[in-house]
Amino acid sequence: MTARLLLVEDDERIRASMRLALEDEGYEVDEAGSGETALERFTDQPADVVLIDLMLPGIDGFECCRQLRRTSAVPVIMVTARTDTHDVVAGLEAGADDYVTKPFVAKELAARIRALLRRARSVDEPSVLTFGEIEVKPDEGTVQRAGQEVHCTRTEFRLLCELAANPGKVLSREQLLDRVWGYDYFGDGRLVDVHIRRLRTKIEPDPANPRHILTVRGMGYKLTA
Amino acid sequence: MRGDRLRVEAEERRRRVDQGHGREGRRWSRLGLRARVTVTFGMGALALSATMAGLTYFTARQFILHERETAILRQAYVNASLARSSLRSPTQNITLLLDSLDTLPGSLSVLEQRGQWYATSISVGENAIPVGLRSLVLSGVPASQHFVLNGSPEMVVGVPVPSVGSAYFEVFSLDELARTLRILALALAGAALVTTAAGAVIGRWASGRALRPLDEVSKAAETIAGGRLHVRLVAADDPDLSALAASFNRMADALLERIEREARFTSDVSHELRSPLTTLATSLGVLESHRDHLPVRSRSAVDLLSGEMRRFQRMVDVLLEISRVDTGSAELLLDEVEVGELLRQAAYAAGVGRIPVDIDPAVGRFRLRVDKRRIERVVANLVENASLYAGGVARFAVEPAAGGVRLVVVDHGPAVAAGERERIFERFYRGQTSGRRGATEGTGLGLSLVAEHVRLHGGRVWVESGPGGVNRFVVELPTADPDQAAS
Numbered sequence: 183m184t185a186r187l188l189l190v191e192d193d194e195r196i197r198a199s200m201r202l203a204l205e206d207e208g209y210e211v212d213e214a215g216s217g218e219t220a221l222e223r224f225t226d227q228p229a230d231v232v233l234i235d236l237m238l239p240g241i242d243g244f245e246c247c248r249q250l251r252r253t254s255a256v257p258v259i260m261v262t263a264r265t266d267t268h269d270v271v272a273g274l275e276a277g278a279d280d281y282v283t284k285p286f287v288a289k290e291l292a293a294r295i296r297a298l299l300r301r302a303r304s305v306d307e308p309s310v311l312t313f314g315e316i317e318v319k320p321d322e323g324t325v326q327r328a329g330q331e332v333h334c335t336r337t338e339f340r341l342l343c344e345l346a347a348n349p350g351k352v353l354s355r356e357q358l359l360d361r362v363w364g365y366d367y368f369g370d371g372r373l374v375d376v377h378i379r380r381l382r383t384k385i386e387p388d389p390a391n392p393r394h395i396l397t398v399r400g401m402g403y404k405l406t407a
Numbered sequence: 408m409r410g411d412r413l414r415v416e417a418e419e420r421r422r423r424v425d426q427g428h429g430r431e432g433r434r435w436s437r438l439g440l441r442a443r444v445t446v447t448f449g450m451g452a453l454a455l456s457a458t459m460a461g462l463t464y465f466t467a468r469q470f471i472l473h474e475r476e477t478a479i480l481r482q483a484y485v486n487a488s489l490a491r492s493s494l495r496s497p498t499q500n501i502t503l504l505l506d507s508l509d510t511l512p513g514s515l516s517v518l519e520q521r522g523q524w525y526a527t528s529i530s531v532g533e534n535a536i537p538v539g540l541r542s543l544v545l546s547g548v549p550a551s552q553h554f555v556l557n558g559s560p561e562m563v564v565g566v567p568v569p570s571v572g573s574a575y576f577e578v579f580s581l582d583e584l585a586r587t588l589r590i591l592a593l594a595l596a597g598a599a600l601v602t603t604a605a606g607a608v609i610g611r612w613a614s615g616r617a618l619r620p621l622d623e624v625s626k627a628a629e630t631i632a633g634g635r636l637h638v639r640l641v642a643a644d645d646p647d648l649s650a651l652a653a654s655f656n657r658m659a660d661a662l663l664e665r666i667e668r669e670a671r672f673t674s675d676v677s678h679e680l681r682s683p684l685t686t687l688a689t690s691l692g693v694l695e696s697h698r699d700h701l702p703v704r705s706r707s708a709v710d711l712l713s714g715e716m717r718r719f720q721r722m723v724d725v726l727l728e729i730s731r732v733d734t735g736s737a738e739l740l741l742d743e744v745e746v747g748e749l750l751r752q753a754a755y756a757a758g759v760g761r762i763p764v765d766i767d768p769a770v771g772r773f774r775l776r777v778d779k780r781r782i783e784r785v786v787a788n789l790v791e792n793a794s795l796y797a798g799g800v801a802r803f804a805v806e807p808a809a810g811g812v813r814l815v816v817v818d819h820g821p822a823v824a825a826g827e828r829e830r831i832f833e834r835f836y837r838g839q840t841s842g843r844r845g846a847t848e849g850t851g852l853g854l855s856l857v858a859e860h861v862r863l864h865g866g867r868v869w870v871e872s873g874p875g876g877v878n879r880f881v882v883e884l885p886t887a888d889p890d891q892a893a894s
Contacts, residue, residue: 199687203693206693206696263681263682284685285684285687286688286689287688372740400742
């Protein structure tokens with residue numbers, strides 16, 4: 183089955199060229215020229231991955247992403263012209279899973295999409311991972327906290343699985359970028375930081391003083407029961 | 408360029424001034440302002456005090472002399488009339504008469520009567536009296552005169568006493584008066600000197616005080632020149648100084664605004680380039696993936712486009728990165744890492760093959776607080792530079808340094824000319840060697856970005872030549888823990 187992409191970009195030429203490139207990579211591409219159109223399109227026909235340009239007329243990329251997140255856990259890649267901390271972090275906090283910077287190489291974008299579409303695989307993982315009140319079922323893709331279902335995006339879920347599969351062990355940002363996002367080296371540590379923050383708000387009793395997902399300064403993150 | 412022209416103009420102006428004023432003017436203007444004010448004040452005080460002292464001296468001298476002369480004349484006339492009344496009696500012993508006269512200390516009497524001379528002192532007789540005065544008095548005219556006798560100033564008063572056919576002379580010593588005047592002159596000269604010195608001191612103090620705001624201005628200017636553009640002068644209450652402070656601050660504002668505008672411009676341009684560049688790169692990517700179906704000539708064209716597109720993209724990337732540093736929006740994401748591991752990873756990430764990494768065991772495990780992505784970029788750019796211009800990287804090394812460590816990238820040469828070693832870190836500077844190889848590949852920005860990243864980490868970077876004409880690019884970074892470096 184070919185994956186469906188929704189491309190949200192106001193520059194017609196960029197959109198057309200991206201469509202060509204992504205179709206070459208074997209994806210089915212749907213387009214939207216504004217955030218409003220994108221949300222309508224997505225409701226009509228959900229996509230497997232959404233690419234959102236941050237600078238959009240009308241509602242901007244951040245808002246578009248936030249609204250999308252209210253109803254869906256679909257992987258979102260934001261396309262930004264700026265790598266400034268502000269834009270990247272704001273985009274990730276709005277719910278994006280990853281970002282690419284303009285101008286990008288189509289192959290690289292395709293690789294990012296593939297990484298997001300990869301299923302949370304569980305080769306030798308147990309079917310249930312538990313710590314504290316949290317219960318993670320990698321096979322089913324569900325997280326429960328004290329019996330209550332917690333809604334996670336696919337990326338958050340994979341991140342949680344990686345941490346939960348290695349309890350007590352410090353995982354560096356690079357390791358997490360490699361295993362969760364599929365970056366072999368040049369990943370941006372902020373991806374990990376923002377997703378960890380989001381994950382904490384979902385599973386920690388007090389996100390400001392985390393008990394389960396701990397930061398090990400200068401090294402990375404680890405999960406404790 | 409602009410700076411050079413200004414400098415030339417200033418030089419020109421100075422030369423013209425020199426010609427106008429000659430050697431003297433140059434020497435004078437070479438003295439500092441403070442020295443000049445001090446000298447001027449001193450000279451002024453000297454002129455004033457010398458004039459005052461002169462006036463005082465002459466007035467005092469005139470007055471004292473007049474007093475003294477009056478007293479002398481009075482006494483001489485009194486004595487002359489005494490002598491006249493005594494001489495009326497013919498039996499009078501003249502020598503006794505002279506002795507009996509009431510004289511001031513140091514005054515001597517000489518009497519002439521009918522061609523005979525009598526004196527109270529053996530040494531001062533008729534010959535001591537100036538001839539002109541003597542004959543004048545003898546001819547019946549009273550007179551007085553100053554003269555010098557045996558080196559000391561004297562005054563003689565001659566009174567003719569015709570009723571007894573006689574003339575009375577009295578010689579007064581003015582030694583004491585002269586001494587008094589000498590002491591007065593000395594005192595006045597001393598006072599003038601003290602005044603001169605005081606004037607100079609006041610000049611120095613006043614100029615120092617007047618120049619103190621300039622001190623602040625120069626400090627502020629130096630700080631600004633050092634890159635801290637937000638320094639401003641505090642506006643003083645003094646209306647003269649507040650104008651200076653205000654115009655200085657306006658200048659600094661204008662400078663800052665201009666620099667910011669330029670930095671923003673670079674940033675804006677780079678951002679604006681991104682959209683068309685994205686379309687170009689993406690479309691070109693599509694063409695590239697269909698390369699095998701293209702006719703040969705089109706294929707060559709696509710290949711050319713691809714090469715240039717990559718370079719263009721790199722250039723825009725680097726420009727953006729540099730403009731972020733320039734606009735101050737660059738942010739360091741610091742992590743603590745071991746230096747050996749850092750260099751190994753960065754070398755790996757830079758995509759070099761089996762290049763030896765020599766890590767000094769003494770420092771290899773030192774921890775640095777760095778933005779790994781930036782240091783990787785630094786190493787990658789040095790590697791790129793080496794492969795474009797110097798036959799690739801020969802080896803990497805970690806070496807100890809005072810307060811930190813050095814990451815060293817050694818290439819195969821040829822060595823960068825000594826005169827270019829600093830300039831190659833400038834934007835778009837291309838050395839002589841770059842004309843031969845790699846010039847069509849490099850962005851001309853790689854090393855300047857290296858310099859910016861290293862500077863953000865509080866380190867420095869330079870290139871030195873190694874044995875056999877190779878280049879050693881050295882990045883010196885401070886360690887995370889200062890104690891480490893000392894141990």
